[in-house]
Amino acid sequence: MGRYRSFDETRAMDGAIACFRERGYHASSMRDLEREMGxxxxxxxxxxxxxxxxxxxxxxxxMDASPRRRIALLDRSADPLAAIECFLGSIVLVSAADPCGCLLVNSAASPVALDKEIRAAVSGGLGELEAALLRALERAVTQGSLAPEAPVRDLARVLLGAVVSIRVLSRTSPGEPWLRSIADGALAQLRASSPAALAS
Structure with a gap:
């Protein structure tokens, strides 16, 4: 019979996430983690x-607490382009408000991603986000808000690149308007692939 654990595992894991987000993998000592996790x-x-x-x-x-919840909202959206715009807007707001950034993106941009197992986990997380964006764009084509010839895979990667850029650059505290300009640039590429834009 397993030993009874006299601590809240969810709260402890939240502490670990906070520690890794703030300090990064290599700078988070076991003593730091013990303190944050209680x-x-x-x-x-x-x-x-x-x-x-x-x-x-x-x-x-x-991933379960943040990115996958955003992905679920994208997948449930009746208007995929509006959902993508809302998705990017929420990324801008949370990034401007929290300079610690995203654990997934922070990890992709740090030496910890050189570890084979961690790199696979980080790549998988980013791949989940790209796949969700691609599904939304494909639904937009089906609904007629994007042209049939729209390069949806390329657009999904543009959007993913915008998310990564916003998350990384937010750590330098450039401010919400600056971060929003990155999102606006990616959304402009979506608008350029609308039937009306391609017909003009």
């Missing part, structure tokens, strides 16, 4: 394993 070293190791295992679990928990 655990002693023995409890941390017994419950979550070593630092790399903890990081991978934290990244998965972060």
């Amino acid at each position: 655990l002693k070293s023995s409890s941390l190791y017994n419950a979550f394993g070593d630092k790399k295992t903890l990081f991978l679990r934290a990244l998965e928990a972060y």
Whole structure:
């Protein structure tokens, strides 16, 4: 029979996510993680394993708590282009308000992504986002708000690039208008692929 855990695993994982977001993988010491998670070293190791295992679990928990919720909203949208615009707008707002950035994007831009297993997890997370954007764009073609010849795969990557840029550059605190200009540039490419724009 397993030992009873006398701590809140969700709260502890939230602490790990906060630590990795703020400091990054390499700068987050086990002592930092113990403090943020409210655990002693023995409890941390017994419950979550070593630092790399903890990081991978934290990244998965972060995906469930943030990116996958945004993806679900995109997938449920009746108006996919409006949903994409709302999606980018929300990324701008949260990025401008929180200089710690996104754990997924921060990890992609840091040396931790050189680790094969972590790189696969980060690449998979970004791939989930690209796939969701592509699905939304394909629905827009089906509904007629994008032209049949619209380069939807390229547009999905433009949008993903905008998300990554907004998240990375927000850490330098350029301000909401500056970040919004990145989103507006990506949305302008969508508008350029509307039936009316391509017909003109």
